Amino acid sequence: MKIAILGYGVVGSAVAKALIENEKIIRARCGQNITPVIALARHKKDALIPITTNIDEILQREDIDVFVELMGGIEKPFEIVSQILKKKKPVVSANKAMLAYYRYELENLAKDLTFGYEASVGGGIPIIKALKEGLSANNILSIKGILNGTSNYILSAMNAKGIKFDDALKKAQELGYAEADPSFDIEGQDAAHKLLILASIAYGLRAKPEDILIEGIGNITSEDMYFAKEFDFVIKLLGIAKAKNSKVELRVHPTMINKDKMIAKVDGVMNAVSITGDLLGENLYYGAGAGGMTTASAVISDLIDIARNEFKSPMLGFRDDLQFELLAKDEIFTKYYLRLKVEDKVGVLSKIAKLMSENGISIDSFLQKPKQDEIHSTLFFTTHSTFEKDIQNLLLILQKQDFIKDKPFMMRIEE
Amino acid sequence: MKIAILGYGVVGSAVAKALIENEKIIRARCGQNITPVIALARHKKDALIPITTNIDEILQREDIDVFVELMGGIEKPFEIVSQILKKKKPVVSANKAMLAYYRYELENLAKDLTFGYEASVGGGIPIIKALKEGLSANNILSIKGILNGTSNYILSAMNAKGIKFDDALKKAQELGYAEADPSFDIEGQDAAHKLLILASIAYGLRAKPEDILIEGIGNITSEDMYFAKEFDFVIKLLGIAKAKNSKVELRVHPTMINKDKMIAKVDGVMNAVSITGDLLGENLYYGAGAGGMTTASAVISDLIDIARNEFKSPMLGFRDDLQFELLAKDEIFTKYYLRLKVEDKVGVLSKIAKLMSENGISIDSFLQKPKQDEIHSTLFFTTHSTFEKDIQNLLLILQKQDFIKDKPFMMRIEE
Structure with a gap:
């Protein structure tokens, strides 16, 4: 040949x-x-x-x-x-x-x-083969993947060494794990491309990168790492696909994951994909995601x-259309993490709690970090499951409050 | 159809x-x-x-x-x-x-x-498919698998809860993870069968169960778990295949593994197989190893x-014979862990060290646990890489010494 x-x-x-x-x-x-x-x-x-x-x-x-x-x-x-x-x-x-x-x-x-x-x-x-052939008897319930080694290296380094994003990126560049212009990797585009390919094999989904929710890791701070450790989470850039009633949500974003999950244990430049099927439960596939050889x-x-003449199926693995549709971004329903830098004065916490409640968002856990300077504190919240549109609305409202300093930061949680 | x-x-x-x-x-x-x-x-x-x-x-x-x-x-x-x-x-x-x-x-x-x-x-x-098709371009350097969920459940329970083997086995039986007669699972036979199948796909090896080294987990004690924790190991029943110069070693036994390895993080009834290929480095595949669905x-x-008409290759994946041979058990070359219960009297340690040195075995680490009763202590050793036959010989000699109480216990180490 x-x-x-x-x-x-x-x-x-x-x-x-x-x-x-x-x-x-x-x-x-x-x-x-x-x-x-x-x-x-x-x-x-x-x-x-x-x-x-x-x-x-x-x-x-x-x-x-x-x-x-x-x-x-x-x-x-x-x-x-x-x-x-x-x-x-x-x-x-x-x-x-x-x-x-x-x-x-x-x-x-x-x-x-x-x-x-x-x-x-x-x-x-061999993740394409696993999904297209090995798991072919299953309805795929979800896919959660660490699909970009550069981002995973940076997040692992921030977590293990307590260093800041910029320093971790610089380290990744020195080691050849990140390009001079790393935006394609750290902003989630690369992971999104891969997620779309997997979602086609699992669901026959025709979405393009601009149709789906994509957020990068550039705004993650040492404070987020601190919170994650305190609450038994690990932060990973995940590509997520989840199916429910003929709708599939697709999203790429930094995610708080329970530290005991196998995918939370994947460090450095390694990739891993966790796939849950209705027959087999969870499978996870782990290995190097890049490199020539x-x-x-x-x-x-x-x-x-x-x-071997073993390619007989259609390229994406379906002979019939399964007719899944992309779930609108607003309708994503999950738990959220919020980091807010606030003026440390009387009544701020109750104001925030009131705004959350008015937007139908209920608090699951709360942490206030000891004061950083004379006048500012950082507040951390996690919420019970809620709709993306409610969180986005809350963020807009919070941003307008005079006691909120810096832009409020939000991350989604997977359990 | x-x-x-x-x-x-x-x-x-x-x-x-x-x-x-x-x-x-x-x-x-x-x-x-x-x-x-x-x-x-x-x-x-x-x-x-x-x-x-x-x-x-x-x-x-x-x-x-x-x-x-x-x-x-x-x-x-x-x-x-x-x-x-x-x-x-x-x-x-x-x-x-x-x-x-x-x-x-x-x-x-x-x-x-x-x-x-x-x-x-x-x-x-889909581990057969991964090895036969997904990794088909690679010379397979090694396979290390947690291939039996029952044993992994027992070892995980001993590790997490500090319970003894018998209690962990009873728990596994109550939960339906172990059969009334669990010997096939806990003595390594089940894992050996699976390892032989994988070794045929990787190497074309024709060995049968009776040809290979198989040891079960029944002799592992809380003391071994204690040592493992102290020295950053985790104990797993592994099926191991390793190729070198047209020889393949195949063995199933409880193994001390560095706790940072992905396969060390696989707990409960789950299975996982780590395969290292010359092109791709390490891949790991994780999921439930049993159950109807x-x-x-x-x-x-x-x-x-x-x-789909996609089965075109010979059943075991080879069209040419690769001509690997099984390595003799004696020639296995690895690191070992020893647990010795000894009379706590002057000169015992130096006698043991002398016997080890006479058999060409050099000590890598040593731990003495505080006395259990008035007259007995437990000594733990790890060795540098040495031949299986030298360790087996040492065990025979140690067993004859009057200061050695109980049968000396040995476990192999993978790093």
């Missing part, structure tokens, strides 16, 4: 290297050799396989059996992959951004062909499945 | 129930109905589907597309399954004991047919794969 690698960066070169070095086990697994014969790169360079900078030179070759797309970007790879699928050639891709926007168009184009995308979520964890492991598992 | 269920106990009836209740999602996943049309039971009973007590009545039917074997036992189901495979009909089985003895015979019989056995290891966790989830995922 001859393959072309479109994009010869960290992952592309790792795919070539792994195909060559692990030739023996790969042949034992699928009964044939999988040979990378050419790669597309931006510039000519020394490589393990022949390199071209001209995409047409690859697309015109008739001897390529599978194309591996690792270019990055959205529109350009979608255009190229569409061209390949129209020529009836299988594609394997790790491009989660392209899939977040064009997965249904790609499924239509792929039809009875193969489009493998195991590498798009969770690095080397890790991602190559997933890319090549797709290539081996193609060589 | 019409299926017959051979064995209508907890799992068999759950498979029928799940096929009926989850009909919609199952049809959406594979584009057809999977219908249980008859079941074999020991006695006539009320059931969701027609029941027979006569196996021939089922085997003679020409309209059955897939047979699901859930009978238990080894020889009898092997005989029946062989008959079915010879008639060129696919089989799905959860029978790990049969597979531990006859998996290669079954693979030969199945040839280009399908033999699904996802349910044989780890309940609803959990196991049904795995059985039906195999049925859906059959309906």
Whole structure:
């Protein structure tokens, strides 16, 4: 089986290297050799396989059996992959951004062909396969994932070392876990792309990134970490999908999780996805979510499945539409955590409690941290389950009160 | 697709129930109905589907597309399954004991047919699929699994509540987590069967249960739990496979594990398997390892794969022999923990240290617990990595010393 690698960066070169070095086990697994014969790169360079900078030179070759797309970007790879699928050639891709926007168009184009995308979520964890095949008998009740290693590294470092967000980010950058411009990772976009892919396999949901609730980790402070420790929580950036009565809520945000949950124990750059099915209860899948060889492991598992002729299902795993709809953001119903910096004077707490009660929000726990300076205190609340729109409304009202300093901060809770 | 269920106990009836209740999602996943049309039971009973007590009545039917074997036992189901495979009909089985003895015979019989056995290891966790397909590009460096929920419940209870083995076992029996005769679970046999199945998929290894090192958890005391806590270990019954230079060591035994490892954090009746591959590093898979609906989830995922026509590989996942051999037990090389009850008199420690040194064993850490009575103390040692044969030899020598009371106890350490 001859393959072309479109994009010869960290992952592309790792795919070539792994195909060559692990030739023996790969042949034992699928009964044939999988040979990378050419790669597309931006510039000519020394490589393990022949390199071209001209995409047409690859697309015109008739001897390529599978194309591996690792270019990055959205529109350009979608255009190229569409061209390949129209020529009836299988594609394997790790491009989660392209899939977040064009997965249904790609499924239509792929039809009875193969489009493998195991590498798009969770690095080397075979999470696409688990959800599409391993858990196929289940109605999926929920998915909760640590889908971005950069964010998880930062939150783990803040938690373990008591350092501030900015210092943890700097540390992550020094170690190569965060990019110079880290916004895509820390603002939740990357996790959202992955969550959308998983939600398509679980529910057939057609949402795009702009349709769902996405919040990043940039506003989390040492005070939030302090509260979490006191109340047996851990803070993680989670991608969450939950189904109820044909509605699915999808959201990405920093989350307070009970410290005894398995997913709360996942530290550093590691990824993990917890999936609850109606038959099997909770399953959790854990592993490195990024890195050249890790991602190559997933890319090549797709290539081996193609060589084995085991790709027979539609790309996203459904033959019938399950007709789930996206739940409106306002209708999300969960518990919340609030951090408020207030002027420390008589009557403030009762005013806040009154505003909460007027908005139908009931307090589950309360903590007041010892004074930081002469005039300000920080108050922490958690609420019983309530609607997102009520919390958002409360935040708007609180922000207008003269005794509230700084912007009130809210985080959602999962138990 | 019409299926017959051979064995209508907890799992068999759950498979029928799940096929009926989850009909919609199952049809959406594979584009057809999977219908249980008859079941074999020991006695006539009320059931969701027609029941027979006569196996021939089922085997003679020409309209059955897939047979699901859930009978238990080894020889009898092997005989029946062989008959079915010879008639060129696919089989799905959860029978790990049969597979531990006859998996290669079954693979030969199945040839280009399908033999699904996802349910044989780890309940609803799709661990067979992960190893056979998801991680197929990797040379598997090691597998470490909590493969028996009963044992894990007992060890977790001893650890969390400070109770003794017998009391934890009684608790497990009250809760239905342990059988009246728990020996198969607590002596490591069940875990060994599952480990052998995983080792075949990872290495093509043909070992049988009697070929490998198997020790149970019955000799673990509160003192071992005390030591583990002091030295940041957790005790788990692990099934371990490790490959090095075409040799694979396979062993099942209680193990001291660093408490920060993900697998050390798996408590109660849950199962987890940690697999390290050369490309992806460590992956861990976690979920319930037993229970009717959990196991049904795995059985039906195999049925859906059959309906999708996605079973194309040989049953154990290899087309070429990888030629791994089983490492002799004596040649296992790891760190050890020793608990010795000794007469508390002058010179004992130096005698023990001398015996260890004479056997080429070097001490890594040492703890002496405050005296239990007037004349006895308990000494705890951990060693640097050493050969199994040297430890076994040391144990024989120690047992003959007059200052050693009770049988010396040893446990292996994984870091």
